[in-house]
Amino acid sequence: MNEIVTTRLKPVSANLSRHKGVRRHAAIFIAPALAVYLLIVIAPSIGTLWISFTKWKGIGDEAKFVGIDNYKQLWNNDTFRGSFGRTLTLLIAGGFVVFLFAFIFTMLIREMRSKKLIRAIVFFPNVVPPVALAIAWGVLLAPRNGLLNEFLELVGLTSQTRTWLGPDLLFRSIIAGLVWIYTGFFVTILMAGVDRIPAYYYEAAELEGASARQKFTRVTLPLTWDVLSVAAVLWVILAIKTFEFIYAFGGSGTDPSASSWTLPVHVYVVALGNRSPILALGQGSAIAVVMVALVGALIFLTRRVMRRAVVEF
Amino acid sequence: MRNNKRKGIRGPLWRFLAVLLAVAMMAAACGDDSDTTTDPPETTAPATDASTGDGDTMDDGSTPDDGSTMDDSSDGGTETPAPAPEPSTIRYFSMWNEGEPQQEVLQASIDAFEADTGHEVDVLWGGREILTSVRAALTAGEAVDLVDLDAEPLVGALVNTGETQSLAGILDMTIPGEDVTVGDVIPSAFLDAYAIDGEPHLIPHSVVSSGIHYDGSRLAELGIDPPGTWDEFIAAAVAAGENAVQADGLIDFYNAYWLYWLIVRHGGPGSFHAAASDTTGELWRSAPMRRAVADLVKLVESGALADGYEGSSYPLAQQAWAAGDGTFMVNGTWLASETSSYASPGFEYRLLSFPTVDGGTESAELYQIGWVVPNAAEAPEAAQQFIAYALGRDRLAGIADKAKNITPRSDIGVPPEIQDAADIFASEPEVHRIYDGVQGDLPDYWATVFLPLDDQLFFGQITGDEFIEEIASATAEYWANQ
Numbered sequence: 001m002n003e004i005v006t007t008r009l010k011p012v013s014a015n016l017s018r019h020k021g022v023r024r025h026a027a028i029f030i031a032p033a034l035a036v037y038l039l040i041v042i043a044p045s046i047g048t049l050w051i052s053f054t055k056w057k058g059i060g061d062e063a064k065f066v067g068i069d070n071y072k073q074l075w076n077n078d079t080f081r082g083s084f085g086r087t088l089t090l091l092i093a094g095g096f097v098v099f100l101f102a103f104i105f106t107m108l109i110r111e112m113r114s115k116k117l118i119r120a121i122v123f124f125p126n127v128v129p130p131v132a133l134a135i136a137w138g139v140l141l142a143p144r145n146g147l148l149n150e151f152l153e154l155v156g157l158t159s160q161t162r163t164w165l166g167p168d169l170l171f172r173s174i175i176a177g178l179v180w181i182y183t184g185f186f187v188t189i190l191m192a193g194v195d196r197i198p199a200y201y202y203e204a205a206e207l208e209g210a211s212a213r214q215k216f217t218r219v220t221l222p223l224t225w226d227v228l229s230v231a232a233v234l235w236v237i238l239a240i241k242t243f244e245f246i247y248a249f250g251g252s253g254t255d256p257s258a259s260s261w262t263l264p265v266h267v268y269v270v271a272l273g274n275r276s277p278i279l280a281l282g283q284g285s286a287i288a289v290v291m292v293a294l295v296g297a298l299i300f301l302t303r304r305v306m307r308r309a310v311v312e313f
Numbered sequence: 314m315r316n317n318k319r320k321g322i323r324g325p326l327w328r329f330l331a332v333l334l335a336v337a338m339m340a341a342a343c344g345d346d347s348d349t350t351t352d353p354p355e356t357t358a359p360a361t362d363a364s365t366g367d368g369d370t371m372d373d374g375s376t377p378d379d380g381s382t383m384d385d386s387s388d389g390g391t392e393t394p395a396p397a398p399e400p401s402t403i404r405y406f407s408m409w410n411e412g413e414p415q416q417e418v419l420q421a422s423i424d425a426f427e428a429d430t431g432h433e434v435d436v437l438w439g440g441r442e443i444l445t446s447v448r449a450a451l452t453a454g455e456a457v458d459l460v461d462l463d464a465e466p467l468v469g470a471l472v473n474t475g476e477t478q479s480l481a482g483i484l485d486m487t488i489p490g491e492d493v494t495v496g497d498v499i500p501s502a503f504l505d506a507y508a509i510d511g512e513p514h515l516i517p518h519s520v521v522s523s524g525i526h527y528d529g530s531r532l533a534e535l536g537i538d539p540p541g542t543w544d545e546f547i548a549a550a551v552a553a554g555e556n557a558v559q560a561d562g563l564i565d566f567y568n569a570y571w572l573y574w575l576i577v578r579h580g581g582p583g584s585f586h587a588a589a590s591d592t593t594g595e596l597w598r599s600a601p602m603r604r605a606v607a608d609l610v611k612l613v614e615s616g617a618l619a620d621g622y623e624g625s626s627y628p629l630a631q632q633a634w635a636a637g638d639g640t641f642m643v644n645g646t647w648l649a650s651e652t653s654s655y656a657s658p659g660f661e662y663r664l665l666s667f668p669t670v671d672g673g674t675e676s677a678e679l680y681q682i683g684w685v686v687p688n689a690a691e692a693p694e695a696a697q698q699f700i701a702y703a704l705g706r707d708r709l710a711g712i713a714d715k716a717k718n719i720t721p722r723s724d725i726g727v728p729p730e731i732q733d734a735a736d737i738f739a740s741e742p743e744v745h746r747i748y749d750g751v752q753g754d755l756p757d758y759w760a761t762v763f764l765p766l767d768d769q770l771f772f773g774q775i776t777g778d779e780f781i782e783e784i785a786s787a788t789a790e791y792w793a794n795q
Contacts, residue, residue: 057474058448073794078787079761142629143621144638165563165624167772254441254627257565258765269760276466276756277444279474 045292052285063282070286079258080287083266086171090262091239091298094175098235101179102186107216109187110194119191122184130181134248137177141165165249170260174249178242186231193227194220198313222311229306236298240291243268263291403695405436406450408443408462408682414650415519415718418711419461422703429489429702432695444470447687451476456691459699464515464681465746465753468507472514473754477685478693479512486701495701498722502744506679516700517683518709519718522734523570523645523747524678525668529661531640539665543575543608546668550617550641558612559639561630562623565764566752568771570643571612573748574667574678575605581674582745589751589758594788597781606770606777608670613773623772628652635660643667645680649730650717664733666741677741681721762787 052070056063074080105122109115125133140147141164149161164173197219205215221228243264247256255269271284405423409416416438423434439446443462448470450457460467471477484496484504495516503520504513525546532539535553540546550557561567576585580601588596596602612618619630619639628651634642635652637660642648649662656662669675686696703709704722712720717728719735727735738744752759766787770780 058452061474076790076794077761079765082765138626139629141624142626143624144619144633145629163621163624165626166621167623167768167774170624254564254566255760257563257768258761259768270757272445272448273756273760276752276759277448277470278757278760279470280757 048285048288051281052289053282055280055282057279058281066282070282071290073283074286074290079261080266082258083261083263083287084290086260087240087262087294089171090175090178090242091236094178094239095232095235097175097179098182098186099231101183102190102231103216105183105187106190106194107212107220109191115191119188123188124184125181126185130245131248133177133181134245137173138165138249141173167259170249174246174260177249178239178245181245182235182238186235189231189234190224190227193224197223201313223313225306225308226310229303229308232302232306233299236302237295240264240295240298263287263294267291401431401692401695402433402435403458403692403699404450404456405434405459405696405699406443406447406457406461407436407438408441409438410440411438414716415712418708418715419518419703421711422705422708423699425708426699426702430695430698432692432698434699447471451687451689454689456689457687458690458692458696459684459686461518461684462682463521464507464517464683465748465750466756467515467685468753469756471685471687472507472509476687476689477514478688478690479509480514480516480686480697480700481512483516483697483700484513486697488705489702490705490707495704498704498724500721500723503679503681503721506681506744506746515681515683515685516704517681517721518703519682519712519716520721520738521646521680521682521718522678522737523574523643523667523680524734524737525665526634526642526644526648527640527663527665528637528657529663530659531637531661532663535640539663540668543578543611543668543670546641546665547611547615547617550612551615553617553640556619556633556639557617557641558622559619559630559634559642560622561625561627562768562772563626565768566748567627567644569748569764569767571771572605572609572767573751574643575608575670576602577676577745577749578667578670578673579605579608582676582743583749585749586751586754589755589763589788591788592792594785594790594792597785597788603777603781604670606780609770610777613771641665646718646731646734653730662730664731664737666737675741676743676745677737678747679738679744680747682718758788758791762791 051063053065053067054063055066055070109118109122112118141149143149143163143165146164148164152158152161162169164170201219201223202215205219210218240262241264242262246260246262246265247268249256249260255273256265261269267284267287270278270280270287273279407416407419409419420436423436426432427434437443437446441462443460444466447457447460460471484494484499486495487493488495488498499516503517507513507515527539532553537549537552540549573585576588580588580599584601588599588602591597619625619633622630630639631642631644631648631652632655633639635655635657637657646664666675666677684696684700686693686700690696706722706725709720709722710725712718713725713728717730719727719731719738746753748759751763762784766775766780766784769775770777775783
């Protein structure tokens with residue numbers, strides 16, 4: 001403690017030279033991690049960008065440079081447009097529902113006595129492998145003998161039974177499953193922000209006669225805005241990269257049909273595939289590059305939209 | 314202040330980054346160099362037996378593991394390459410999982426082969442996604458001596474890309490313990506299916522097919538005769554009552570059985586492949602295609618398909634079918650072994666040849682599971698030896714007895730569950746590849762053009778005419794983009 005104080009009081013020049021030493025040492029310590037990062041993240045990323053300008057089936061095939069042909073083909077490709085549209089639907093519609101539920105749960109749990117336990121319960125789906133959850137959802141939503149339809153019949157709502165995994169509802173069912181998984185994750189993040197808010201703000205608000213909605217808009221929201229903005233960025237990334245749950249949703253252990261592809265599933269199928277690999281590595285890489293660009297642009301936008309002066313408390 | 318600090322840190326960091334990048338590039342360059350530097354010695358000297366001492370690793374038949382042979386060869390000589398050392402380890406990539414009947418049969422062959430020949434077989438039981446492991450091994454430059462998988466994915470991923478060896482040499486090999494050659498026991502029609510320039514690249518150990526499965530005793534109870542034509546089939550399905558035709562609609566390539574079979578019946582073997590390969594897409598508008606599509610629409614509109622078939626996830630429908638909920642199901646001949654544990658008491662597995670159509674063609678679907686030897690094999694001769702060995706009558710019989718599949722050898726009996734399939738092979742005048750070869754040869758077209766539209770047609774989301782228009786234009790567009 002004392003040392004910190006004395007350091008601060010040292011003349012500026014001494015301070016700088018000391019920092020220089022620290023910096024040199026820091027660089028040495030950072031170097032191994034940086035080297036690994038360069039090798040396994042940056043280099044493959046540059047490689048992917050390069051492959052996206054070629055037609056290449058992988059080893060044994062000579063890569064042919066085709067310029068931006070792969071990107072032009074994506075533009076005209078109905079299957080890609082479908083995957084792109086579903087990714088955006090998941091991001092926007094799914095995101096709206098996830099955050100709506102996350103806030104409702106957060107406000108409810110905040111006032112509960114056993115909130116740690118409840119928080120653990122809503123977080124639970126994040127601990128289970130998504131593939132197992134996807135298969136469970138398949139059984140839950142099966143058209144005949146599925147738990148949901150059986151339940152609806154049991155309570156006399158036979159008219160509400162649906163072919164949940166049929167072409168019209170399949171992707172909506174997938175979004176419902178993802179909302180169920182990720183709501184707990186965002187409740188946990190938002191709760192961390194809400195827990196920091198001193199209880200006396202809420203007490204004061206109550207004394208002033210504030211309603212639950214007012215407490216949320218006047219106290220919770222402004223004081224957790226920074227947490228919320230981080231959560232929004234995390235959702236952008238999660239929504240765009242989610243793969244296993246969607247891939248396994250049909251429960252088949254084979255590539256899902258194109259009507260449920262999002263961008264990462266599309267990349268997997270055209271680049272690697274399962275039993276009948278397509279091995280269009282150029283096109284797969286082009287989609288991957290589009291995904292990265294999309295994530296980047298959306299994160300930039302999200303940060304812009306959510307930029308506010310941080311409320312100190 | 315913050316800016317200054319940033320700048321200060323940036324300097325050394327950027328320097329480090331630059332140095333690291335340089336080091337990485339040098340390392341990469343060295344990697345390349347090291348390959349090229351080994352070339353000259355190779356051209357200067359064979360590992361002759363004159364180079365004693367260090368060189369004798371080459372002579373004792375073991376694989377050199379220290380690279381010393383490369384250095385030895387630098388002491389001068391002619392350009393003749395060194396004779397390949399006798400390989401001792403076969404790296405075998407298989408589609409089966411441990412515990413599956415086929416795996417047990419193949420493992421028994423491997424054990425006996427190792428004991429009889431002294432070769433070692435290093436096998437990876439990788440499941441149906443084995444090509445992912447094969448691809449990774451090939452990319453890493455590792456040896457892949459033998460791959461065992463169903464033919465169409467193998468053809469798409471390895472054979473058509475020119476990465477496999479001709480296996481013509483195997484045909485003359487005598488099967489150990491017998492006085493016949495491989496060529497004597499494997500019908501040429503099987504070998505021709507995946508031949509390149511007349512030379513086989515895939516040797517099958519199992520033969521499968523597809524058709525319409527039904528429970529013989531149930532059909533008899535219902536008083537329905539096994540249908541022979543498409544119209545009879547639809548009439549039988551309608552008469553069979555609720556959920557007559559079961560389908561796991563979430564598996565698009567199972568849905569595709571219907572249209573592909575109807576096209577092959579109406580247009581003959583090769584017609585589906587030709588339409589998919591037609592760069593103008595116009596073949597899709599031809600009369601046989603329109604008739605096939607109209608026939609499928611008849612089935613969809615008949616109401617015979619099980620409730621909610623479009624949203625049934627595998628394997629729920631086939632389990633329900635085996636348990637007695639439903640009458641017919643189109644699938645591969647493996648359906649019997651996949652569903653036997655769910656089958657209702659007295660279930661009698663029967664298979665209909667896919668119904669015929671007026672003025673159409675008849676042929677049987679031939680789907681093979683077998684071996685290829687990649688070019689990247691380091692022990693190709695031992696791998697071929699193993700194939701000949703595993704095709705031995707007693708060893709291959711397990712494929713029929715235990716795995717309930719047809720073997721390519723006609724002197725091995727057929728399990729009763731799939732006797733119908735064997736009869737179909739015997740009676741049909743010709744054979745065609747599963748999905749008429751479209752899945753294997755045009756996997757991209759198959760997955761991104763055909764299957765999505767076929768699903769829409771099979772689920773009744775679009776009409777037959779809409780399907781024809783959309784697939785004709787999507788096919789032309791697909792080829793314009795190639």
